[in-house]
Amino acid sequence: MTSTSLSSQDKTKLTFLFDCYGAHPHRWPEDRREWASNLIKQYPEARMLRDQALELDNFLDKAPAEPNSSHLMHEILAQAPQKKYHQDLKTNLLCQLWPFESIWRPLSALTTAGLFGILLGTSSPSFLYNQDVTEIESAYLEFSLGDSFSNNFPEGEID
Amino acid sequence: MARVAQGDANACRLLVQRHLNPLVGLAMRMTGNKSEAEDIAQEAFVRLWKQSHQWQPKAKISTWLYRVTHNLAIDTIRRKKRQKLSESDQLEISKGITASQKNQDQTLHQQDITRQVEIAMSHLPERQRTAITLVHHRDMTNKEAATVMDISVDALESLLARGRRGLKEILADSRTDLLGAEA
Numbered sequence: 380m381t382s383t384s385l386s387s388q389d390k391t392k393l394t395f396l397f398d399c400y401g402a403h404p405h406r407w408p409e410d411r412r413e414w415a416s417n418l419i420k421q422y423p424e425a426r427m428l429r430d431q432a433l434e435l436d437n438f439l440d441k442a443p444a445e446p447n448s449s450h451l452m453h454e455i456l457a458q459a460p461q462k463k464y465h466q467d468l469k470t471n472l473l474c475q476l477w478p479f480e481s482i483w484r485p486l487s488a489l490t491t492a493g494l495f496g497i498l499l500g501t502s503s504p505s506f507l508y509n510q511d512v513t514e515i516e517s518a519y520l521e522f523s524l525g526d527s528f529s530n531n532f533p534e535g536e537i538d
Numbered sequence: 539m540a541r542v543a544q545g546d547a548n549a550c551r552l553l554v555q556r557h558l559n560p561l562v563g564l565a566m567r568m569t570g571n572k573s574e575a576e577d578i579a580q581e582a583f584v585r586l587w588k589q590s591h592q593w594q595p596k597a598k599i600s601t602w603l604y605r606v607t608h609n610l611a612i613d614t615i616r617r618k619k620r621q622k623l624s625e626s627d628q629l630e631i632s633k634g635i636t637a638s639q640k641n642q643d644q645t646l647h648q649q650d651i652t653r654q655v656e657i658a659m660s661h662l663p664e665r666q667r668t669a670i671t672l673v674h675h676r677d678m679t680n681k682e683a684a685t686v687m688d689i690s691v692d693a694l695e696s697l698l699a700r701g702r703r704g705l706k707e708i709l710a711d712s713r714t715d716l717l718g719a720e721a
Contacts, residue, residue, distance in 0.1 A: 395695075395699060398698070398699040398702050398703060399673075399680075399695045399698040399699050399702070400673065400680075400698065401674060401702070405677070406673060406674070406677065408679070408680055432702075434713075434717075435702060435705060435706055435709075436674070438651065438655050438705075438709060438716060439655060439670070439674050439675070439705075441648060441651040441652045441655055442651075442652045442655040442656045442659065443563070443675055444560075444563030444564065444566065444567050444656075444671055444675050445559040445560055445562075445563045445675075446559060446562055446563055446566060446572060446575075447559060448558055448559055448562040448576050448579065449558070449559070451558060451562075451576055451579070451580055452551075452554055452555070452558065454580065455554050455558070455580055455583045455584075456547070456550055456551060456554060458583070458584055458587055459542070459545070459547070459550040459583075459587050460542065460543055460544070460545040460550070460587055460590055460591075461545045
């Protein structure tokens with residue numbers, strides 16, 4: 380069963396909605412938007428109430444309260460946070476050298492490698508030079524460094 | 539906001555371009571004085587610049603700016619409350635409105651509607667003017683507007699309803715003229 384006129388409860392609620400937010404649905408609270416739109420579609424009385432609110436909306440639209448104060452722009456921007464030139468220059472140079480994010484990664488890797496090298500060089504751990512020379516190693520050294528071996532080749536054995 | 543804190547001139551410019559006039563408009567609606575409104579908007583931006591390094595993205599920048607502007611305007615109104623609003627101040631409202639209209643290059647009829655609506659608005663209590671400006675002219679949701687004004691949504695709706703009804707009554711006498719001018 381469909382009624383031809385708004386219920387008094389709906390009328391009161393709808394009037395209050397228009398009184399608060401006007402006739403345009405985008406200003407209505409989301410939870411009441413669908414309900415109000417349905418009433419407007421359904422009832423001429425609701426449309427009449429909406430049109431009354433629309434009249435005031437149109438008047439209000441003519442007074443948007445946005446005076447031209449662009450002359451203040453310069454003064455306001457002069458007080459805005461400024462970039463530091465030297466900081467920019469450094470950043471730009473680093474960006475050219477390492478165009479990816481997080482410059483600390485390659486820098487820390489390089490630093491760690493350097494420090495390890497210095498530590499190794501200065502402390503000279505014994506395992507680097509006090510090694511047992513095996514028999515094979517000493518033979519190899521004698522072969523490669525000694526000068527007596529090559530002179531003792533029997534003639535004719537090497538082509 | 540991070541770009542503003544880093545001193546990105548473009549980001550700052552965009553922010554000021556977008557919000558300056560609406561903020562001055564709100565402060566002017568509240569105080570009824572253009573030069574005071576401009577001082578208030580300027581101070582709101584200065585506070586934003588100072589705040590930019592420790593900005594917590596909890597609120598929208600626009601809501602924050604409107605809230606600061608609203609509070610600064612309230613302070614100004616309280617300071618002025620001791621002295622009665624003189625006739626010259628009332629005159630300044632009309633002058634300011636007329637000047638801004640000229641800048642917008644509107645037709646004479648439209649200027650007349652604007653002037654009449656602004657005068658009607660100036661007769662409303664300050665909180666009703668503010669509520670209507672935030673919801674109608676700045677398209678804020680009821681929650682955003684209530685946050686700016688530091689009141690509940692119910693209280694905001696009460697202000698809006700009383701304000702719009704009041705405006706209707708004030709404009710009722712000139713309604714026919716206004717509708718004629720609009721057409």
